[in-house]
Amino acid sequence: MSNSTVLDNADRRDFLGKATAAVGAAGAAVACWPFVSSMNPSLDTLEKATTEVNISGIAPGQMETVSWGGKPVFVVHRTAEQVAAMKNSPGGKDPQPDADRAKQPEWLVVVGVCTHMGCIPARTEEGWLCPCHGSVYDNSGRIMHGPAPLNLAVPPVQFVSADKIIIGEA
Template sequence: MSGSDTIDNPERRNFLGKITTVAGVTGAAAACWPFVNSMNPSSDVLAKATTEVDLSNIPPGGEHSVAWQGKPVFVVHRTPEQIKNAESSNGSIDPEADSKRVLKPEWLVVVGICTHLGCVPNRDPEGGWLCPCHGSMYDASGRVIRGPAPKNLEVPTYSFVSDNKILIGKA
């Protein structure tokens, strides 16, 4: 085989061209990998992406506030009466059935940030919340029942990892 074989043989020339292209693309990908990999979230950031909550210390009627991704999340152990109230209507300003907002009726999990301008609402004796900034009210399902807040309290993604434990941030 001589150099002129390669030049004169179009099939061989194509083959060599493809090999060169594959090697070039692989090399470029390998060179870029450290940069691409550095853009992935670090393990400590991933760890904060979820928050585990032990429910066994929250009595009926009680609320536990936890931090999740820098936001307050209210975990509420609702009483039978609060469940009944929450299930008796769909709210009015941002209607939504209570059953769409909970995984289990006795547990309500909502982001504790008022949907008006972002204040943290206070718990009221009825099992809902009152925003101290401009007076918005939320019911025992976290649905807005008096403005100016336009939306219900957000329900974060969460799942039950056991009967007494939830993981916020992962379905």
């Protein structure tokens, strides 16, 4: 991983401190917006919904957020460095090989809902940070630090062509 994609410990502390301060300044009601349970269908229900995504415009290192059955889903075009780093990491408290989460290593597709209390994590260079209580996910969507118990969920994904994926089961 290049230096530009790594936050060292001092930077991370600084970043987390700023994020915490931002949450305090903005107010938890704004920064932490968990899905209301009635609007938060289970993955079983969601699997009946499908969302087609044109991935041709997502450059390496970029992410697009799409809606799948009303839930945010992060579609990430990972760089070669990110793929290599995730391949060599077992994850954190919910260990899972990256290969089990990304069918095609350069494309990671995860449900953008924190597994702690349902906030939407914010993208960072190392993965995601949930602003509500500080859960940190890596670039495979695996929980690395903080109170969230599980990795970000991986929805069913079909790679239809070089330009198109379908989230959900067709």
